[in-house]
Amino acid sequence: MTPFPTNSGESRPASDLIRVRDLTKTYAGGDPSRPALDRVSIDIPRRHFVSLIGPSGCGKSTLLRVIAGLEGYDSGEATVFGTSPKAMCANKAVGLVPQTPALLPWKNVRRNIALPQKVNRRAGRGGEDPDDLLRMVGLGELGHRYPHELSGGQQQRVAIARAFGMRPEVLLMDEPFSALDEFTRESLQLQLLAMWERMATTVVFVTHSVREAVTLSDEIVVMSARPGRIHEVLPVDLPRPRDTALVNSPRMHAMEDRVRASLESAWQAGAAPDDLVAL
Numbered sequence: 001m002t003p004f005p006t007n008s009g010e011s012r013p014a015s016d017l018i019r020v021r022d023l024t025k026t027y028a029g030g031d032p033s034r035p036a037l038d039r040v041s042i043d044i045p046r047r048h049f050v051s052l053i054g055p056s057g058c059g060k061s062t063l064l065r066v067i068a069g070l071e072g073y074d075s076g077e078a079t080v081f082g083t084s085p086k087a088m089c090a091n092k093a094v095g096l097v098p099q100t101p102a103l104l105p106w107k108n109v110r111r112n113i114a115l116p117q118k119v120n121r122r123a124g125r126g127g128e129d130p131d132d133l134l135r136m137v138g139l140g141e142l143g144h145r146y147p148h149e150l151s152g153g154q155q156q157r158v159a160i161a162r163a164f165g166m167r168p169e170v171l172l173m174d175e176p177f178s179a180l181d182e183f184t185r186e187s188l189q190l191q192l193l194a195m196w197e198r199m200a201t202t203v204v205f206v207t208h209s210v211r212e213a214v215t216l217s218d219e220i221v222v223m224s225a226r227p228g229r230i231h232e233v234l235p236v237d238l239p240r241p242r243d244t245a246l247v248n249s250p251r252m253h254a255m256e257d258r259v260r261a262s263l264e265s266a267w268q269a270g271a272a273p274d275d276l277v278a279l
């Protein structure tokens with residue numbers, strides 16, 4: 001197990017962590033000798049921004065779905081701030097932002113954002129004002145529009161605003177920016193960081209982009225495939241806010257190089273003999 005570093009260096013109680021211990025998951029019909037997750041252990045401290053990165057099929061989405069309470073597992077344990085993921089999910093304390101924004105096409109943007117808050121109120125949790133949320137993601141003027149009247153990037157902003165509007169204790173994001181152009185992606189990253197800082201949420205973010213992981217994260221979890229394991233946890237020792245000057249600095253590039261080197265060794269650790277012969 002790779003011990004998960006905390007900013008303070010102190011060990012934290014389970015009530016302050018997303019804690020995964022020795023967790024193994026094999027999908028129904030899957031090869032038991034190659035579980036999707038194999039004895040995975042990590043601690044994600046409350047209010048941290050943590051990215052999961054690794055080769056395709058290494059189990060990033062599976063781990064996210066286990067934390068979300070949407071997938072069971074064979075052995076080991078997962079708790080979110082001391083509670084089971086399913087209980088957190090039932091309490092609407094965990095939000096999930098998928099790769100493609102799932103907005104209701106027959107409701108305008110403001111109603112799309114307000115809808116989950118009704119569910120939230122039933123769960124006894126407050127919500128944010130939809131117009132405030134829209135302003136925070138730079139869409140203050142577009143509350144009356146319908147999803148088909150927005151660009152892909154604007155739709156994803158609505159999805160992010162909606163997720164934060166539920167004031168989740170944990171926000172799980174599965175490659176939310178992967179379909180966007182680089183410029184839109186970079187501007188959304190900065191908006192996401194501003195929302196995260198303001199809402200003090202814990203974010204677990206899946207990405208294939210090294211630059212994105214370094215720009216956003218406190219820690220980067222590098223995973224390896226066949227079977228899915230934690231390869232290494234890299235603390236991102238860069239100050240916040242991560243402004244444009246920092247993102248283009250030598251320190252940033254040095255951190256990116258560290259992550260790339262770790263990914264390469266993760267790939268080698270998980271490569272089957274056939275893959276190596278093909279090289």
Ligand SMILES: Nc1ncnc2c1ncn2[C@@H]1O[C@H](COP(=O)(O)OP(=O)(O)OP(=O)(O)O)[C@@H](O)[C@H]1O
Nearest residue numbers: 027028030036055056057058059060061062063228
């Ligand atoms: N519903 C499912 N049924 C069976 N096997 C699955 C299912 N979902 C995922 N898997 C398998 O589990 C392993 C991990 O998949 P997962 O989607 O978690 O990987 P990932 O790292 O998120 O991949 P990618 O980067 O390509 O999105 C893969 O071998 C995949 O084929």
